Amino acid sequence: MHTETLVQSMLVPLFLILLSTVDDTLLQSVSQVGGVCKLTTESSLRRCKTPDGKICSGRGKCDCGICICEARDPGKFYGPRCECHDWVCAAHNGQPCNDRGYCDCGICECDEGWFGDACQFQEECNLPSKKSKELCKNPQGVVCSNRGTCHCGSCMCENEDNRGLVTGRFCECDDSDCLDEDTGEVCGGHGQCYCGNCYCAAGWHGDKCEFQCDISPWESKRRCTSPDGKICSNRGSCVCGECNCYDVDPSGDWGDIHGDTCECDERNCHATYDRYTDDFCSGNGQCNCGRCDCKEGWAGKKCEHPVSCSLSLESSVKKCRGKSNLPCFGRGQCQCGQCTCFPPGDSRVHGKNCECDDRQCEGIGGEVCGGHGYCSCGRCICEKGWFGKLCQFPRSCDMSDTESKELCETSDGVICSGKGSCHCGKCICSPQDWWVSGEYCECDDRECDKHDGLTCTGNGLCNCGNCECWDGWTGNACEIWMGTEY
Incomplete structure (x- = not known):
């Protein structure tokens, strides 16, 4: 008896849903005759309205009772009321639905054996408790940032009021920062929150997506499109038809990017050696929208070549290049075939083409060749009994x-992260993979920033994916000279 009642209770609402769907379909099919809408405006809008009163979920326009959804990158809105959008499904480790399910209208449908908003939790766990706990530690070594519990190597974050405002791989994100103070809605109901930051839907902007543009998203995109067809030349963000250009340095003194569509990039006026100074066009010209207009007596793309020089520009650069792809190995100024090494007064950078950089022999602490050798043109010559790039490894030891x-073991019991060999209690990282580094070969130096094609611009050392700049240098890639002007 109970079973029959349960089945009937399920079938009745299901029948009503199906009936409603059929009714909507029939109504829509007869709502237009000969291309003319037969519905009143009120009736048309009623069909397009969501339960919370929005027309087409605020993501499209209503055409005779049918929602025409906006098309926008990176995906599209869809559904009878434009209520669905697949690209905002929860992600874990950078993978939507943890690659253990699929995204359906913004919600992850998990594979069998997995659960969670991003399918990040495994129902049966085979991980040892110690290994699980290690995987849940944030970069500061705190399990789930003290805002959740660890389950099989993944953090289950606190979920007060069932709003799920604590998020992130290590529960490090607080999405309450996205709540609109007036309405209490996430991003004002006009965007999505990712780790405490609002990403607004088309036509909306502001920290909480609280401001609406007075032009359509399509018109906004048209105004922000640069001559090469890119939005703000890929150097800025588009807000209501206006480009907010990014700048390398917030002060605007370095790498000024401007123009209606950020099409002008003054960094193009800096010659290789000009990163040591604020001079544009080698100090011999005027920079106009990323192009150098040279003063009389100077030539070259960066006004680096004196017209009075007996050598052609090509011959001059060739003499300065030596075995490098960059004039003066990217460490000096080339003028009429002669290199002047930079920074000025630093005897560690020397050679006809500035090919020797003895700074490369120094460790993070500034010690030359680990105290077990001497430097010769940027390479360590080790004392007997020592080896390695910085003479940091003894050839024999008492262990x-x-x-x-x-x-040499990491917390999960792997020697040198599986990317090197162990010698005298220290990891020697694989020489074939130059980018592998770190005490346990856990670092990837390919993540270090480059400038002029050089890792850390040659003005610092790559330390576990981040540039450690030498004195006088700053910037993500140590590309900015802050020392004495030459």
Whole structure:
């Protein structure tokens, strides 16, 4: 008896839903005759309205009772009321639905054996407790940032009031920062929140997506499109038809980017050596929208070549280049075939083409060749009994193989992260993979920023994916000279 009642209670609402769907379809099919809408404006809008009173979920326009959804990158809105959008499904480790399910109208449908808003939790866990706990530690070593519990190597974040405002791989994000103070809605109901930051829907902007543009998203996009067809030349963000250009340095003193569509990039006026000074066009010209207009007596793309020089520009650059792809190895100024090495007064950079950089022999702490050798044109010559790029490894030691390997093991029991060999309790990272570094070979130096094609611009050392700049240098890639002007 109970079973029959349960089945009937499920079938009745299901029948009503199906009936409603059929009714909507029939109504829509007869709502237009000969291309003319037969519905009143009120009736048309009623069909397009969502339960919360929005027309087409605020993501499209109503045409005779049918929603025409906006098309916008990176995906599209869809559904009878434009209520669905697949690209905002929860992600874990950078993968939508953790690659353990699929996205359906903004909600992850998980594969069997997985659960969670991003399918990040496994129902059956085979991980040891210690390994699970290690995987849940944030960069500061705190399990789930003290805002959640660890389950099989993944953090289950606190979920007060069932709003799910604590998010992130390590529960490091507080999405309450996205709540509109007046309405209490996330991003004012006009955007999505990612780690405490609002990403607004087309036509809306502001920290909480509280402001609406007075032009359509399509017109906004048209106004922000640069001559090469890119939005703000890929150097800025478009807000209501106006480009907010990015700048390398917030002060505007370095790498000024401007123009209606950010099409002008003054960084193009900096010659290789000009990163040591604020001079544009080698100090011999005027920069106009990223192009150098040279003073009389100077030539070249960056006004670096004196017309009075007996060598052609090509011959001059060739003499300065030596075995490098950059004039003066990217460490000096080339003028009429002669290199002047920079920074000025630093004897560690020397050679006919500035090919020797003895700073490369220094460790993070400034010690030359680990105190076990001397530097010769940027390379360490090690004392007897020592080896390595910085003479940091002794050839022999008083410890057993077992003792040595214990010092090389990571928390999950892998020696040197599987990317190197263990010697005297220290990891020697694979020389074939130059980018592998770190105490346990856990770092990827390819993540270090480059400038002029050089990692850390040659003015610092790459330390576990981040540039550690030498004195006088700053910037993500150590590209900005802050020392004495030459």
